[in-house]
């Protein structure tokens with residue numbers, strides 16, 4: 277098995293492709309993406325609804341729902357390949373080394389069991405603990421995610437919790453075996469700001485103290501700004517831009533990222549209308565030729581409609597946009613730039 | 616009262632308690648007491664026609680329970696809910712309520728759980744149209760669902776798919792399209808945009824505002840995103856432990872928060888400008904609706920709490936210094952006694 281060099285990232289994704297075979301042909305939902313996450317690092321993943329964020333997470337943890345499948349690429353955890361593991365081994369990786377928080381909290385909880393039972397079961401499966409110890413740890417975890425009166429709440433069933441509380445129970449479930457990597461899909465969307473701050477503080481503490489890495493999928497740029505070290509912007513199954521969070525938020529290079537930043541409502545701004553990126557993301561069966569963003573891009577030019585841009589380095593950021601092609605920069609310098 | 620000036624929704628003394636005791640056998644064997652959870656504990660408000668009324672507050676404070684009480688998914692433990700002048704508790708069966716029900720629709724916090732996984736999206740959206748016989752003829756219904764799909768940023772071709780073929784945000788848009796299908800007057804939106812990315816969120820919020828203007832819709836809007844609430848609401852109620860701490864016109868609330876809890880809440884808005892300001896998570900122990908504090912529910916976390924606060928429960932009173940008719944209602948002894956420093960915040964700090 278080829279091993280990445282000694283100073284390897286915790287997670288390495290290489291040329292990942294995810295496809296759905298359908299009667300009308302194969303839909304390519306994730307189209308050749310590569311990225312890495314270092315130990316103790318938080319990688320934010322943002323992008324329009326349907327961009328492929330959740331599928332990327334599901335592919336990494338081996339939970340793509342058939343007929344969805346990994347059609348190309350490799351995934352390494354700690355240098356070991358995990359995308360080709362047999363299901364039984366993958367299940368162990370999932371509980372112990374990778375913790376997952378799903379977008380839909382109800383789907384991760386069993387309505388028939390008390391949450392205490394669900395937590396304790398996960399703990400005893402992955403850690404050498406007795407039932408009593410597991411229960412104690414479960415109560416501690418519930419307190420850490422801000423559930424009031426955890427010693428009483430532990431015996432309640434999922435329907436007895438509020439939406440935000442259920443989301444926090446799912447977070448506790450993902451954390452209970454001390455995983456190396458946490459894949460958090462919209463972990464704080466149903467949470468009010470103060471609980472959100474508490475969860476984020478908790479995730480950051482795990483990163484700092486235990487070197488846990490987090491792939492944080494969210495549409496909330498506020499959360500990204502405050503939590504992530506780097507951010508990847510996805511569009512139509514590809515990465516449009518990836519770089520240090522300050523750089524991407526303050527000096528977005530990709531026109532799509534720029535539009536994304538403009539749509540964020542803030543307190544105090546004009547209440548009439550929010551800026552929006554006009555049009556919609558293309559359907560998977562109708563991805564335009566060239567740059568997938570070109571029909572909506574205010575800066576589109578000829579080349580964009582023909583050739584597809586790959587990620588190109590621009591300082592500390594990488595961006596997939598012809599505006600930032602090295603030859604274009606040269607042409608511009610020579611006074612021959614178009615558009 | 617004249618039809619036009621009568622509020623569309625009036626809620627008075629609304630309460631909902633849940634029994635969360637251990638099973639009877641355990642209680643007898645282990646001598647455990649009965650436990651009551653006060654999810655909503657005495658709430659009053661009115662919503663005017665054509666307005667957006669928002670409820671904000673910490674997770675678990677009772678927002679979804681209020682919404683579910685209003686649409687009749689829970690029965691109140693106490694209190695009155697009036698919709699367009701009719702007392703909702705007067706109806707004994709779902710059938711009696713049906714004519715009113717068509718005029719109200721709810722968008723749920725958990726979009727996936729509220730979509731039937733075995734139905735095609737087109738049928739999910741058309742269900743209220745068929746149930747209430749709003750449009751005749753299949754072709755007309757298809758045309759209408761196509762229009763609804765487009766309105767929420769999906770394509771007519773998406774109507775032939777099943778819910779699991781969509782991403783989280785796309786599913787949320789399906790439930791919005793279904794809610795709009797019966798052309799309700801009153802839309803209850805529980806975190807309708809929380810799973811949406813910002814650009815789709817902007818599209819949906821703009822759409823909601825457009826529809827409100829065109830169709831005179833009334834919204835009850837629940838969200839934890841204060842920027843979204845600021846953007847869309849006319850009035851905002853801040854809930855804490857099943858009660859209303861403060862209720863005010865949006866600009867008044869955001870520019871001059873009175874209640875200490877409202878002030879803390881506004882301090883927790885994430886800092887996108889990244890000025891390096893640290894967010895303050897609301898400090899102190901998390902409130903527990905099974906065993907709430909005496910007096911003012913916020914006193915264990917309030918920097919202004921005194922002896923009176925620990926004993927006497929504050930009732931909502933009009934705040935001084937606001938224009939008559941648009942005064943904030945504040946439930947706080949400190950504010951009533953005038954011993955809290957003024958907290959005025961500029962609103963143009965986009």
Ligand SMILES: Nc1ncnc2c1ncn2[C@@H]1O[C@H](COP(=O)(O)OP(=O)(O)OP(=O)(O)O)[C@@H](O)[C@H]1O
Nearest residue numbers: 305325326327328329330331780781782783784785
């Ligand atoms: N089972 C499936 N069959 C066909 N297409 C699918 C299936 N599951 C997902 N897709 C499509 O793959 C694309 C990516 O979906 P994904 O759930 O990753 O989006 P996302 O970026 O997480 O969006 P959101 O922010 O709305 O959650 C979407 O266009 C979706 O419609």
Ligand SMILES: Nc1ncnc2c1ncn2[C@@H]1O[C@H](COP(=O)(O)OP(=O)(O)OP(=O)(O)O)[C@@H](O)[C@H]1O
Nearest residue numbers: 436437438439440633654674675676677678679680
């Ligand atoms: N069916 C139920 N049985 C028992 N307790 C319940 C039930 N429904 C809600 N509760 C409790 O009532 C309280 C208020 O819940 P509610 O869902 O109204 O909160 P919320 O303000 O909507 O919170 P969130 O922002 O997390 O969605 C919570 O403590 C919750 O656990």
Ligand code: SF4
Nearest residue numbers: 567570573580597598
């Ligand atoms: S490559 Fe062209 S169309 Fe694509 S984002 Fe850049 S400028 Fe716009």
Ligand code: SF4
Nearest residue numbers: 911917924947948949
């Ligand atoms: S009543 Fe007292 S404890 Fe409650 S918010 Fe006001 S000052 Fe604080």
Ligand SMILES: [Mg+2]
Nearest residue numbers: 330379782783
């Ligand atoms: Mg998703």
Ligand SMILES: [Mg+2]
Nearest residue numbers: 438439679724
């Ligand atoms: Mg709720």
